[in-house]
Amino acid sequence: MARVQLKPVLDIQQATPLKAELLTLRGQAAEIDASAVERxxxxxLQVLLSAKQTWQADGQELSxxxxxxxxxxxxxxxxxxxxxxxxxxx
Numbered sequence: 001m002a003r004v005q006l007k008p009v010l011d012i013q014q015a016t017p018l019k020a021e022l023l024t025l026r027g028q029a030a031e032i033d034a035s036a037v038e039r040x041x042x043x044x045l046q047v048l049l050s051a052k053q054t055w056q057a058d059g060q061e062l063s064x065x066x067x068x069x070x071x072x073x074x075x076x077x078x079x080x081x082x083x084x085x086x087x088x089x090x
Contacts, residue, residue, distance in 0.1 A: 001061075002030040006037050006071075010044035018044055022051045027058060035066035040074040049080065 002025045007014055022030070032048070048064075055062035067075070076082075 002028055003033060004030060005033045008036050008038045010037060010039060011041040012043050015041070015043035015047055019047045019050075022047065026054065027060065029061040030055070030063075032062070032064045033066055034064050034071040035068055037068045037071035037074075040071055040078075042078060045075065045078050045080060 004021055004025070006018075010018065032051075051062060
């Protein structure tokens with residue numbers, strides 16, 4: 001399974017690189033490690049939600065693992081769906 005380590009600060013400057021990194025993994029199961037995230041910006045949230053839909057449409061597993069407290073708090077603070085746990089993004 002491919003693995004992506006999220007940066008500590010996921011701001012507007014990280015949205016395009018995050019999208020590009022995720023797209024290189026399209027078509028295979030992937031795991032997103034959110035343990036280091038200190039700040040989650042709205043555009044990166046949108047990239048992650050879009051990745052969820054893309055992987056789901058492709059019939060592949062995409063999971064978020066080890067979500068930091070900051071990541072989980074900011075995820076729900078945006079009003080996003082319940083924070084997916086490992087295996088719940090597929």
